[in-house]
Amino acid sequence: MKQLRHILSSLLCGIITTISLTACNPDEEFHDTPYGNFDALWTILDERYCFFAFKNIDWDDIRTRYRARLADNMTDKELFGVLAEMLYELQDGHVNLYTPFDVARYWAWFEEYPTNFDKELVMKNYLRQPDYQIAASLYYRVLDDCNIGYIYYGSFSSGVGDGNLDEVLLAFATCDGIIIDVRDNGGGQLSTAQRIAARFTTDDFVSGYIRHKTGPGHEDFSDLYPIEQKSADENRMHYAKPVAILSNRGCYSATNDFISVMKNLPQVAIIGDRTGGGSGLPFSSELPNGWSVRFSACPMYNTDMQQTEFGIEPTIAVALTPDDVANGIDTIIERAKQWILTGE
Amino acid sequence: MTGRLCAILSILFLALGYIRAQEPKRDTTAVKLGRPIFSSVSFSTGRANMHDDYLSLNNYRGWELGLLYEHMRVASYGEGRWVLRHRLDVDAAKGLNMSRNGEMIAASVAYTHGQLYTWKFPCGINIRSGAEIALSGGALYCPGNSNNPATAKLNIAIGLSEMISYTWHINRLPITFRYHMSLPVIGAFFSPAFGESYYEMFYPGNTRGIFNCGAWHNRFDMGNLITIDIPLGRHALRIGYDNRIRTSRADHTRYFHYSNAFLIGLSTPIGRTASRPNTLSPFY
Numbered sequence A: 001m002k003q004l005r006h007i008l009s010s011l012l013c014g015i016i017t018t019i020s021l022t023a024c025n026p027d028e029e030f031h032d033t034p035y036g037n038f039d040a041l042w043t044i045l046d047e048r049y050c051f052f053a054f055k056n057i058d059w060d061d062i063r064t065r066y067r068a069r070l071a072d073n074m075t076d077k078e079l080f081g082v083l084a085e086m087l088y089e090l091q092d093g094h095v096n097l098y099t100p101f102d103v104a105r106y107w108a109w110f111e112e113y114p115t116n117f118d119k120e121l122v123m124k125n126y127l128r129q130p131d132y133q134i135a136a137s138l139y140y141r142v143l144d145d146c147n148i149g150y151i152y153y154g155s156f157s158s159g160v161g162d163g164n165l166d167e168v169l170l171a172f173a174t175c176d177g178i179i180i181d182v183r184d185n186g187g188g189q190l191s192t193a194q195r196i197a198a199r200f201t202t203d204d205f206v207s208g209y210i211r212h213k214t215g216p217g218h219e220d221f222s223d224l225y226p227i228e229q230k231s232a233d234e235n236r237m238h239y240a241k242p243v244a245i246l247s248n249r250g251c252y253s254a255t256n257d258f259i260s261v262m263k264n265l266p267q268v269a270i271i272g273d274r275t276g277g278g279s280g281l282p283f284s285s286e287l288p289n290g291w292s293v294r295f296s297a298c299p300m301y302n303t304d305m306q307q308t309e310f311g312i313e314p315t316i317a318v319a320l321t322p323d324d325v326a327n328g329i330d331t332i333i334e335r336a337k338q339w340i341l342t343g344e
Numbered sequence B: 001m002t003g004r005l006c007a008i009l010s011i012l013f014l015a016l017g018y019i020r021a022q023e024p025k026r027d028t029t030a031v032k033l034g035r036p037i038f039s040s041v042s043f044s045t046g047r048a049n050m051h052d053d054y055l056s057l058n059n060y061r062g063w064e065l066g067l068l069y070e071h072m073r074v075a076s077y078g079e080g081r082w083v084l085r086h087r088l089d090v091d092a093a094k095g096l097n098m099s100r101n102g103e104m105i106a107a108s109v110a111y112t113h114g115q116l117y118t119w120k121f122p123c124g125i126n127i128r129s130g131a132e133i134a135l136s137g138g139a140l141y142c143p144g145n146s147n148n149p150a151t152a153k154l155n156i157a158i159g160l161s162e163m164i165s166y167t168w169h170i171n172r173l174p175i176t177f178r179y180h181m182s183l184p185v186i187g188a189f190f191s192p193a194f195g196e197s198y199y200e201m202f203y204p205g206n207t208r209g210i211f212n213c214g215a216w217h218n219r220f221d222m223g224n225l226i227t228i229d230i231p232l233g234r235h236a237l238r239i240g241y242d243n244r245i246r247t248s249r250a251d252h253t254r255y256f257h258y259s260n261a262f263l264i265g266l267s268t269p270i271g272r273t274a275s276r277p278n279t280l281s282p283f284y
Helices: A002-023 A034-048 A059-067 A076-088 A119-125 A162-171 A190-200 A254-262 A322-326 A331-342 B002-021 B198-202 B270-275
Strands: A096-098 A133-135 A138-142 A148-153 A177-181 A205-210 A225-229 A243-247 A268-272 A280-286 A292-301 B038-052 B060-074 B082-096 B103-120 B126-141 B150-170 B173-190 B211-214 B219-232 B235-250 B253-267
Touching: A034 A059, A034 A076, A034 A280, A034 A292, A059 A076, A076 A096, A133 A162, A138 A162, A148 A162, A148 A331, A162 A190, A177 A331, A190 A225, A190 A254, A205 A254, A243 A254, A243 A331, A254 A268, A268 A331, A322 A331, B038 B082, B038 B103, B038 B235, B060 B103, B060 B253, B082 B126, B082 B150, B082 B253, B103 B150, B126 B173, B150 B219, B173 B235, B211 B235
Parallel strands: A148 A177, A177 A243, A243 A268
Antiparallel strands: A096 A292, A133 A138, A138 A148, A205 A225, A205 A292, A280 A292, B038 B060, B038 B253, B060 B082, B082 B103, B103 B126, B126 B150, B150 B173, B173 B211, B173 B219, B219 B235, B235 B253
């Protein structure tokens, strides 16, 4: 009986201890103060941002410089100003800080360059609005003065299904080639980019590489892992004739990846301007005050194992000329037509 | 690592089987004893505190709802000293961050099967101790995130299952108190690598290192269940407290999900059934 009392008293102590441990909620690592939020943001990026070494950024120095600008009594907007400037140092379009009153951003990758795209001109003179078709978010028609199919796809966030692709490619089956215009397409779902690319190859091939951080150190990465671009199922429409992809600085993220993949195919030419880049797959986290931060977490590489964070050069570099625009002509589309029809 | 884990699991279950085999053979001339099933369905509600570095640095606190089904029966072997226990939990939780402008949603399903050996003491207290296997799956979801909106939780473990029960008779009304503790010891669990996206796992198919061998150094789970069964008509009213601790620390990613919930439900009439002659009860 004495032994039982010992067992029971030990058990009771155990129960009380464990329940107490869980009843006391562990504190957050960072506090909701200007310094706490700053430290949280700096630490999230320090441990998880993937381009410090590639961009040769001294993140410790940045911390010292920007933390000195904090004050306990600063307002949210003042704090946001400091944090936004600090994030701007990363020069990364995938880095954002979302607050109820503003979004910190780096958009120099397209704002500092010619747009090389006039959507109104394309809609009026090439898609001949309203005389074009829409399959999911693909705007398409056969161009007026030649036997070339034209597709405008404005966002990889807008889903495109296999049935949509079958219909569009069937409509262009007898065309001499297709122009896929992804100018100003800021990205979206990588899986959509791969679903579209799958229609232009009959063989599976390694289209690039991906890696991820394995720890908080700036150089803690996994090995490069190959990304295989698969061909669409045999019963799906494929297209083997020339394909011109139109690009500009507004092509970012998943669009950049789409162009990187398509550039590997022999019947494909990238025509227009250099892409905007954005090869880091973004993750999100949150500051103690609830502001959300987005950042590049997993770098992606082309088939040469090179970063495409700062964009991809086109096969044929062409800019929109003011004279052509004034005459209702899209210089880049015209150059794509020429390439499809002549191969040059 | 997985092979080693399978070997350990196999050895533990073989050991359990060996212990059972050492039990004295049943006396076939004895009166055949009934082994009624003691089952209960309970609804729980309480507070949850959740955190996963993969999704956010913040902790999320809020409510938790759950449904618990428990099934217990004395085993057909072991002279009435072994009790089989099945438990199925379905839980959902939703929490807010400390600034109350970001949320995390969690859902999980867990099943445990345990076998417990009985020690009966003259004072009426019964202590049962044994092992259990636990399988669980679920997910945490942060709606505001980009390519890491959610993370899956998969876990298999074996561990200790301990129970103590006592029945008071108040005006001949048997009121049964029971405390049960689940303490997984070793197993395996899924955890994405520190910065790995689910895209990388599912599309290119990089699944290296996503399953971890789990032991107390990187995974500590515990369940504490206290119930009181009060006969009520043909059934028994069950009220109680359910405390669950789920934690892991793998690939520099810290996860915890603590919950403290009040539960209420219906169970089979423990006292009434147990008071019948020639029955074996997992509580008495």
